[in-house]
Amino acid sequence: TTPPQFLQLPAIAPLPAPSVTRPLALLEEMSMYFDDAPAETLLGTIAGNPNKGTGTWTPRMWMEGITENPALGATEVWEFYNATADAHPMHVHEVKFQIVNRQPIVVDEGARTVQVNGDVRAPEVWENGFKDTFTAYPGEVTRIRAQFVNPGQYVWHCHIVEHEDNEMMRPYRIGPEQPGQPMSEMSNMSMTTAQQPKKFGRRRNRRRAR
DSSP states (O other): OOOGGGOOOOOOOOOOOOSEEEEEEEEEEEOSSSTTOEEEEEEEEEESOTTTSOEEEEEEOTTSOOOOOOOTTOEEEEEEEEOSSSOEEEEETTOOEEEEEEEEEEEETTTTEEEEOSOOBOOOGGGOSOBSEEEEOTTEEEEEEEEOOSOEEEEEEESSHHHHTTTOEEEEEESSOOTTOTTTTTTTTTHHHHTSOOOBOOOSSOOOOO
């Protein structure tokens, strides 16, 4: 075994400049029956640009149509706005990425909006290099840069089993739709459920700090 001080590691080449920035939401549905208690965690999309104003989130269910569809070979920045009370280990399948930075956000639970509010923070020292999983801390946006080079249909999700099995997982596609890929005929099956009024927010008494 080579001692660490003698290792010669290859330089980490930066990824190309991004062509798209995608704001995404990490959400927590509150119980309709118990105070300050979560019923479900899930993911969503954000309309608008929270870096310049408010962005409004829309919760997305697993069975809904694909909303993230990078072009083959494209480099994108994905922004994960964590509106929940917990830190989530987020995993994006079939892609390696670099963590760009983090920034505090303001969450308006009633209006279902998020907006950046604070100084940008660089990645931690142990987060250099390429990753396939990162920690999205509560009350922050975490930005990653990824290049999508493997065509097909995959998923992105929280790696806490209870969360990924309870709607905190979404499909995404790289490149054009291919024959036999799922979801094409199922995109409208859960729209009625997704449009039902729900109460979103963060637990007041159990918020976990970094």
